Amino acid sequence: MNADPTSETETRTPGWLWFGLGAAVVGGLVGFAWWSKRPPTWDEYVRRTGAPRELARFAALQRYTESRGNPLAGLGRIELFPSWAEPRKSASKQAREHEADAALTAYERNAAAYAESPYRKPQWVFGSGGAYGLIPANALIAFKNTDALRSGKVGPHDVFDAWKSTVLFADYVHRLLQRDEFRELPPAAKNWLAIKRGMAAPSLMADHAELEERSREVRRRADDAAEAMGIDPSFLRSRVSDEWPDYPGAEALLA
Numbered sequence: 001m002n003a004d005p006t007s008e009t010e011t012r013t014p015g016w017l018w019f020g021l022g023a024a025v026v027g028g029l030v031g032f033a034w035w036s037k038r039p040p041t042w043d044e045y046v047r048r049t050g051a052p053r054e055l056a057r058f059a060a061l062q063r064y065t066e067s068r069g070n071p072l073a074g075l076g077r078i079e080l081f082p083s084w085a086e087p088r089k090s091a092s093k094q095a096r097e098h099e100a101d102a103a104l105t106a107y108e109r110n111a112a113a114y115a116e117s118p119y120r121k122p123q124w125v126f127g128s129g130g131a132y133g134l135i136p137a138n139a140l141i142a143f144k145n146t147d148a149l150r151s152g153k154v155g156p157h158d159v160f161d162a163w164k165s166t167v168l169f170a171d172y173v174h175r176l177l178q179r180d181e182f183r184e185l186p187p188a189a190k191n192w193l194a195i196k197r198g199m200a201a202p203s204l205m206a207d208h209a210e211l212e213e214r215s216r217e218v219r220r221r222a223d224d225a226a227e228a229m230g231i232d233p234s235f236l237r238s239r240v241s242d243e244w245p246d247y248p249g250a251e252a253l254l255a
Contacts, residue, residue: 039162040162040163042056042060042063042131042166043056043060045163046059048163048166050244050246050247050253051170051173051174054192054238054240055170057231058173058192058195058196059170061222061236062132062133062169062196062199063131064225065133065221065222065225067130067131067133070131071160071162072085072086072129072130072160073085073086073087073088073129073130073131074086074087074088074127074128074130074160075087075088075095075096075099075127075128075129076099076100076103076126076127077096077125077127078096080100080123080126081126081127082157082160087127087129099127099128099135100125102128102135103124103126103127103128103135103137104125106135106137106138107121107124107125107136107137109137110144113149114137114144114149116145117150117156118151118152119152119156123156124137124156125137126156128159130159132165132166132168132169133199136156136158139158139159139168139171139172140154140155140156140158140168142175142249142250143250143251148255153254154254164254167250167254168250170247170250171249171250173195173199174244174247174249176195176199176205177195177240177242177244179198181198181202181203181204182198182205182242184206185206186208189208190239190240191237191239192235192236192237192238193219193237194208194240195240196222197215197218197219200214200218201214219236222236
């Protein structure tokens with residue numbers, strides 16, 4: 001029997017299906033909004049600097065050894081840190097004072113330039129801080145005699161800022177690559193382990209034979225960090241390129 005063409009025979013979409021589709025669309029929009037507003041990851045910050053992609057892995061190792069990735073961490077004289085920072089109180093007094101003394105030495109090396117900053121001397125010499133364990137006066141050397149420094153657009157507490165500290169870290173590594181201690185190394189020794197020694201003290205880059213105990217300690221800590229993070233330790237022995245064609249420099253990135 002044929003159906004009456006005037007009767008209502010079209011199939012209706014169930015209401016639950018419309019509800020489900022609507023929920024999926026709304027959920028997708030909410031997810032996209034969250035994704036677009038989420039803070040960048042550390043690796044994304046490194047990529048934004050224009051540094052070679054290998055730096056992201058080294059940066060991860062540096063953050064692990066210095067702060068376990070805590071951007072508010074620090075080592076030095078606790079009373080000189082900003083109130084919101086999280087200096088390591090469990091460190092020995094000797095370690096804290098040694099780091100603060102290193103920060104003071106770095107400041108006094110360029111005291112005339114840093115005196116132009118609106119940040120006063122005590123704010124520069126607390127020690128080291130941030131995810132990368134940077135000493136402010138060393139990290140900000142690229143801004144010496146610049147308006148950014150004089151106006152306070154950059155300052156010692158930038159080592160605690162995720163983006164700014166990543167720029168300052170990348171710039172510090174780039175400057176290490178230009179030093180004679182690195183350039184005069186045998187080709188096989190121009191590796192990330194040399195840069196890791198340089199992060200402790202630039203002069204240690206030349207110690208590829210590890211004659212100094214501090215160089216051996218840097219290697220042990222770096223290898224332990226690589227193992228903990230699931231990074232092949234051979235990465236530390238891989239050659240570092242000193243050509244950074246897409247890196248514009250710290251001043252351009254933070255202008």
